[in-house]
Amino acid sequence: MPAEIIDGKAFAADLRGKVAGHVARLKADHGITPGLAVVLVGEDPASQVYVRNKGRQTVEAGMASFEHKLPADVPADELYALIERLNADPKVHGILCQFPVPDHLSESEIVARIDPAKDVDGLHILNIGRLASGQDAMAPCTPLGCLMLLRDHLGPLSGMNAVVIGRSNLVGKPMAQLLLGDSCTVTIAHSRTRDIEEVVRRADIVVAAVGRPEMVTGDWIKPGATVIDVGINRIDAPERGAGKTRLVGDCQFESCAQVAGAITPVPGGVGPMTIACLLANTVTACCRAHGLLEPEGITA
Numbered sequence: 001m002p003a004e005i006i007d008g009k010a011f012a013a014d015l016r017g018k019v020a021g022h023v024a025r026l027k028a029d030h031g032i033t034p035g036l037a038v039v040l041v042g043e044d045p046a047s048q049v050y051v052r053n054k055g056r057q058t059v060e061a062g063m064a065s066f067e068h069k070l071p072a073d074v075p076a077d078e079l080y081a082l083i084e085r086l087n088a089d090p091k092v093h094g095i096l097c098q099f100p101v102p103d104h105l106s107e108s109e110i111v112a113r114i115d116p117a118k119d120v121d122g123l124h125i126l127n128i129g130r131l132a133s134g135q136d137a138m139a140p141c142t143p144l145g146c147l148m149l150l151r152d153h154l155g156p157l158s159g160m161n162a163v164v165i166g167r168s169n170l171v172g173k174p175m176a177q178l179l180l181g182d183s184c185t186v187t188i189a190h191s192r193t194r195d196i197e198e199v200v201r202r203a204d205i206v207v208a209a210v211g212r213p214e215m216v217t218g219d220w221i222k223p224g225a226t227v228i229d230v231g232i233n234r235i236d237a238p239e240r241g242a243g244k245t246r247l248v249g250d251c252q253f254e255s256c257a258q259v260a261g262a263i264t265p266v267p268g269g270v271g272p273m274t275i276a277c278l279l280a281n282t283v284t285a286c287c288r289a290h291g292l293l294e295p296e297g298i299t300a
Contacts, residue, residue: 003227003260006149012272015148015298016061019279022295023062026286034286035064036120036279037086039097041079041105042072047098054275061279066092072102079105080113087115093289094120094282117289120281122174131177136288138281139300143175145273146207146228147182147300153262154205154226158183163200165189165216165250166209171230175207178300196220206260208250218255227256227263230270 026032036058040051051067058065068082079097086095095118097110111119116126122140130137139147150157162184166172176186189199190210200206200220206227208216213233221227231250240246249266257263264270280298287294 003257004153004262005257006153006226006228006262006264006269008145008149008264008269009272011149011152012145012276015273015276016057016279018295018298019276019283020061022283022298026283026292027062030290030292032286032290033062033064033091034094034282035066035089035092036094036282037066037068037089037092037096039068039070039079039082039086039095041070041074041097041101044100047100051098054278057275058279058282063279063282064091073104076105076109079110083110083113087113087118090289092118093286094118094278096121096278118285120278120285122281123170128169128174131174134181137300138285139178139277140170140174141274141277141281142171142230142270143178144277144281144300145270146175146230147178148277149228149264149270149273150205150226151182156182157205160184160204161187161202162205162207163187163189163203164207164209165196165200166207166211166230168209168211171209175209179205179207181300206251210250212250213248214250214252216251216256218252218257218259221256221259223259224261225259227251227260228270229253229264229266232266232271 038051055065086092095114111123116124119138122138127137162179164172164176167188167190176188179186189196197220201222209230213235229249229251233248234245237244237246247267284294284299
């Protein structure tokens with residue numbers, strides 16, 4: 001029987017609805033409006049589209065959206081000064097700088113300048129350390145979205161064998177920490193893993209976040225396993241016409257779907273969860289800043 005398709009687009013819409021409800025209660029009960037500030041440096045077309053989508057969804061959730069667009073040649077000191085102003089602004093509860101940035105700027109230095117309490121991307125070293133040690137942290141948005149999809153589909157994850165393919169700081173490592181937090185037995189597999197197919201084949205949960213198109217095939221998957229495909233890769237699609245392309249994940253969808261119990265599609269799986277979790281993190285940051293109980297159902 002083909003796998004059940006995990007509809008990330010529908011789940012993200014539901015999550016945004018929950019966020020909007022929490023925002024409305026914060027306004028009504030406390031007179032507080034959560035605010036998200038996005039900094040865009042340069043004219044990268046993909047980043048511009050992404051920032052527009054973030055701004056639109058922030059406003060639709062009833063939150064305050066602050067967009068700061070800087071030229072590609074902005075001096076580092078000018079960018080850092082903006083971040084300091086946003087750190088000090090009580091109307092701003094979440095800050096993110098859209099990456100990539102021009103070569104003369106350091107992404108790690110930018111993240112280090114953001115107040116960890118407002119680091120809604122979960123990239124600051126203090127948030128990484130807190131996540132690893134089981135403390136309250138801002139979880140990176142994509143892994144948080146994966147965790148929510150898994151909990152929704154499987155219920156309690158305690159005791160399950162999970163394999164995360166990929167060891168990036170953005171997805172692989174925090175994904176493993178989140179799964180450990182839910183009492184999974186976690187293996188991180190990567191390009192140097194010996195017999196990687198056999199390692200993956202033992203997993204009840206597979207999270208593919210390696211950045212290689214269609215690397216994981218159906219014969220890697222344990223029958224009935226749940227597969228979360230984080231990959232977004234654009235490949236040539238000559239069958240659609242000269243110069244055409246299509247999006248695929250890190251899993252070969254057709255073969256994996258014949259074996260897995262459930263799987264996320266690409267597109268329409270993990271992708272829509274990222275902005276929804278960004279909004280959720282901003283509400284969480286707002287509640288923490290004001291000493292309020294964190295809302296249930298939208299955090300790790």
